[in-house]
Amino acid sequence: MTDLNLLPLSGIAIVVLGFALRFNPLLVVTAAGIVTGWAVDMNFLALIETFGEKFMNSRQLASFLLILPVIALLERYGLQQRAQSWIASIKSATTARILSVYFVVRECSSALGLLSLAGQPQTVRPLLAPMALGAATNLHGELPKEVKDMISAHAAACDNIAMFFGEDIFIAFGAVLLMDAFLKENGITGIEPLHIGLWAIPTAIAALLVHLFRLARLEAKISREIAFYKSQPQTRLTEELS
Structure with missing residues (x-):
């Protein structure tokens, strides 16, 4: 042995x-x-x-890791505050419009394979969420914590959903190649990555329409939440004191 x-x-x-x-x-x-x-x-x-x-x-991974400290330095020196103040100066900007534009751009760029063009750490947290919050603050004044959390959650969801459905259109995406290999291993021939990408387009369009509809209702939901918050003076006073 x-x-x-x-x-x-x-x-x-x-x-x-x-x-x-x-x-x-x-x-x-x-x-x-x-x-x-x-x-x-x-x-x-x-x-x-x-x-x-x-x-x-793995140099692409290394370049991604280098982005994180740069974003941290920008946040430390007021990137979020500048984004909020800039959006507050645009009177026509609303939370739903900002998130809708980002969703369209993110899904289209993901369909072209530009997955690293945006993302949670480099775009959503330092830019998109503060801009959406700034637009809501510009319309409604100071926001309660529940509303801020809801807007931040919608900003994060925009990035996740848009990338999830957009990246399947890109024929060189890993999941598309994996599906192609799985089909061929199981004797299903005649299906190429291009076919998978084309059939992903209707799903991406459906996801776009559904999410834009949800974002269109977001403004009304924000108004209802703030109206409810203002109708509870005792709750607001307790939160401010805490």
Whole structure:
């Protein structure tokens, strides 16, 4: 019986120990990769080449991670406040109109494969939600917390729903290719990714119409919630004191 070589698993131990001791994650993962390569007698130059190859293959992920600290710095220096004040200066802007325009743009861009053009961390939280809140504040004055949460939830839903139904139209999207491979593996031929993308268009249009209808009713719902809030002076006073 051949002896089991456990040395290649030493990299896992380094990852666990490094994260437990709260070391820099990048250094921990790099050290684990080097140790694992050494454990399997991998040439050092080949190991460095592998590191470079994997980094280049995942450079899109790296660029996405770099966006997050940039967004955090912009928020720290008043990005949300500037977005709210800018929308407040536009008298014709309403929450429903802003969210509707974003939904259309997001679904169309997702259909073209531009999934990273917008998103929850880089667009919804720092820009879309503050703009929608600013429009509502401009029309109704100070908003109660329940209304703010409802508007923020609708902003997040716009991004999720628009991308979910729009991305299926893009024929190079992973889910489309997965469906194509599944059909071929089960003997269903004659269906190409283009066909799947074309049949996703009616669903995307239906989702667009349904959600635009929901957003059209949002303004009336906001007005009802605020009217109810103002009719409860004792509740409002208790919330303000808390």
